[in-house]
Amino acid sequence: MLDYALLDALAAVVRHGSFDRAAGALNVTPSAVSQRVKLLEERVGAVLVKRGQPCVATAAGALLCRHTERVQLLEAELGGGMPTVAGALDASRPTLRVAVNDDSVGTWFIDAVAGFCVERGILLDLVIDDQDHTAQRMRDGSVQGAVTTQAEPVQGCRSTRLGRMRYLAVCSPAFFERYFSAGVGREALRRAPCVEFNPKDQLQKRFVRRITRAQVDAPLHWIPHVAGFLRCCMSGLGWGMCPERMIAPHLARGELVELTPGRALDVELYWQSWRLSIGWLDDFGTMLKRRAAEFLDQGRGA
Amino acid sequence: MLDYALLDALAAVVRHGSFDRAAGALNVTPSAVSQRVKLLEERVGAVLVKRGQPCVATAAGALLCRHTERVQLLEAELGGGMPTVAGALDASRPTLRVAVNDDSVGTWFIDAVAGFCVERGILLDLVIDDQDHTAQRMRDGSVQGAVTTQAEPVQGCRSTRLGRMRYLAVCSPAFFERYFSAGVGREALRRAPCVEFNPKDQLQKRFVRRITRAQVDAPLHWIPHVAGFLRCCMSGLGWGMCPERMIAPHLARGELVELTPGRALDVELYWQSWRLSIGWLDDFGTMLKRRAAEFLDQGRGA
CATH class of the missing domain: 3.40.190.10 (Periplasmic binding protein-like II)
Structure with a gap:
């Protein structure tokens, strides 16, 4: 199997954007992080991190990071069912990396998911993008779920309608x-x-x-x-x-007025997530659909 | 001199992110835009736009876009003093491209500059970044001004203190x-x-x-x-x-409480802009400093 100590170092560098910060997060020296990433690059035969401010993953590095995150998710899932395993894991809290559109974060998303995340001890890692582009983040595998306008499931994902956001001019x-x-x-x-x-x-x-x-x-x-x-x-x-x-x-x-009262634009939002069944990711989707009903209009658009 | 019809096409493609949208903005066909950019690339001997979704400038393309924006600024300045010239210009409204930190936009920046921009007919093009990184946008020349934590002037720029934002945990x-x-x-x-x-x-x-x-x-x-x-x-x-x-x-x-009352972190903010004297850019800086005094603390930090 792959050497996960090396993959963990790579993922930390990419997540934190620097070798120093990754070292802090992993509780090792920066030179240890640097050696692990170099060793991984030698084994894989490709540059995995573009060194800079911040450090970013190359295409090959991104593939390995995504794989590492999936394994970490599965470990967190395992730890949830086996307390003795949870103790052996570095992080007993799973991180949910989701792409959400700006206006959803600004209006309803955090309030909708907060209770569930507090209860399950889930950490959020939000990737903000336009609602017409969040599905792209699912396609390239960099997030585990997305709030998107795309109804049709991305390959390997399932799609659920959340509701409608109404926009006024x-x-x-x-x-x-x-x-x-x-x-x-x-x-x-x-x-x-x-x-x-x-x-x-x-x-x-x-x-x-x-x-x-x-x-x-x-x-x-x-x-x-x-x-x-x-x-x-x-x-x-x-x-x-x-x-x-x-x-x-x-x-x-009366601080704002409508340009043309009664002429709204509706945007339908969907939740897409991996079909790979991870218990709490499925639970998250179920909860999100239920909570979205309180925050989004459920009728069909104008 | 350079052919500004070609440069204008290039700048529009980079700003709008696609040839189709650039064509719409310039009121010509997409194939005309494409031909102009290709011609410019042949003359310059370098690829200027990386075609994609969205289209982005190459390093050479970015240099030419910045130059074009500066010339457009100078034209707008000229048009302000000569109404007959203003009539001949495509856009009689200058666009101010500034880098501002997220929290400033979220709290005071828009309210501070709105009156001035409405009065002078200035359009805003905000580039949002962390306050410790907005100065980088000045250094690479991609903005005309920046709200930044860096006090020392970037080369070719001047720096003015705006005040202090206080953060509480x-x-x-x-x-x-x-x-x-x-x-x-x-x-x-x-x-x-x-x-x-x-x-x-x-x-x-x-x-x-x-x-x-x-x-x-x-x-x-x-x-x-x-x-x-x-x-x-x-x-x-x-x-x-x-x-x-x-x-x-x-x-x-009482919806929020402080972790450690009385232990704030202060962030000093500065305005940096080109030393190249453009009347209304200077006026903008003067206005910003004056208005910032209403929104930011003016004493020295804790």
């Missing part, structure tokens, strides 16, 4: 007055600055296409930050699509 | 009861799960070193998301360092 009242007092048409949308999260964020473009039946090139702010995005809309810098549940209080207080 | 009352009822010592910190933003985030480790005079390896949650990080602390998943201004209401309501 909003801006400040002063912004509305300045740009949209004569209506929300093509010309107004061409002049009014729009807030986009990042180049992957297609929500604003989808809204514009639905309203105008055309593509409109607006001046763009780029704000890859959930709270910053909302502040940008509230402070009159631009208009943008925000999750209804996040902005409900601001709409109620 | 906090957790939920139930979490405190479970892990710290007998005191916040080494053993308790080794058992209590800790929330870290990402491997660059050193605040929790600095706090532990200060309290225990030792390095302690705690179970870690990784939550690279400002709101998610806070929700993790509030829901009892772990303890973490949060900006005092962000959590003041939660402390007041």
Whole structure:
């Protein structure tokens, strides 16, 4: 079998981004970590870590890290059923590495999973990405589960519907007055600055296409930050699509107004995770589906 | 001189991440964009864009994009003083590309700059990174300014102190009861799960070193998301360092408690920007320093 002391060192370097921090986490000297990774590289015959600030895995290194994480998960599962084994394991707490979209983390995800994770002693390792791109993280095997817009199961995974996040196009009242007092048409949308999260964020473009039946090139702010995005809309810098549940209080207080009331965009979210049956990963999925029902709309989209 | 129609196409592809979206933004066909980039690559004798999802600049491409952005900035500056020139420019609104740390965007940055940007018609393009790493974005020239912990000016830049963000170590009352009822010592910190933003985030480790005079390896949650990080602390998943201004209401309501009252960590923030004098970039810096005084503590750190 593989030498897991070496794999553990590799995984620690990649996770912590440096040999020094990996050494701290493993409670050995940096030179011991360095020797283990070098030895593994000699055995495998490939460079596994690109040394730098931070250190990152090469393609070969990433494959080995993923394998190591899966084995660690299986060990944690084993430890859960056998207390004597748990004592022999370095870490008795399993880490769940999941890809989640920014708006889910900003609105419901943490509250939905906190109780379960506290109870089971699970540690969370979140990878944040756009909801249309989290499934990619499942495909490349770098996470054990993902909250995604992709309904169709990634190979080797199963998919469950969680519910719907509703997005509204909003801006400040002063912004509305300045740009949209004569209506929300093509010309107004061409002049009014729009807030986009990042180049992957297609929500604003989808809204514009639905309203105008055309593509409109607006001046763009780029704000890859959930709270910053909302502040940008509230402070009159631009208009943008925000999750209804996040902005409900601001709409109620009149700090934000809708561009076109009643014209929401719905995003369907799914949970995908490995079909490899690991007891608590299955339990996590079951719990997530049940809890999501409290936080997400369950009807079908508009 | 260089052919700026070609450079404009290159910059659009890199900014939008795809030839199709760049074509939309430039109002030409995708094949026109593709031809322009290819022609530029032939003239320069190097590949400038790595084709993919998204398309990214090669090192040579990044240099040309940065140059193009600087010229666009200078054009915007020129247009501000000459309305007839402004009319001839594609974009009469300058875009300010700045690197800002996550917690600043989550707490004060947008509110501080919104008024100025609305008044001058400036578009924001934020690059989010850890406060200890934003200066790197200045060094590699990919942003025009940065909110950073580095006081010493990056070459070709000037540096101004903005003020201090104060961080408190906090957790939920139930979490405190479970892990710290007998005191916040080494053993308790080794058992209590800790929330870290990402491997660059050193605040929790600095706090532990200060309290225990030792390095302690705690179970870690990784939550690279400002709101998610806070929700993790509030829901009892772990303890973490949060900006005092962000959590003041939660402390007041007793939803969060301090691990060690009176033992804050202070982070000094600086504004660094190009010394190349561009009128409104200088004005932005002056405004930012003035406005920061309303949002950040101005005394020297603890």
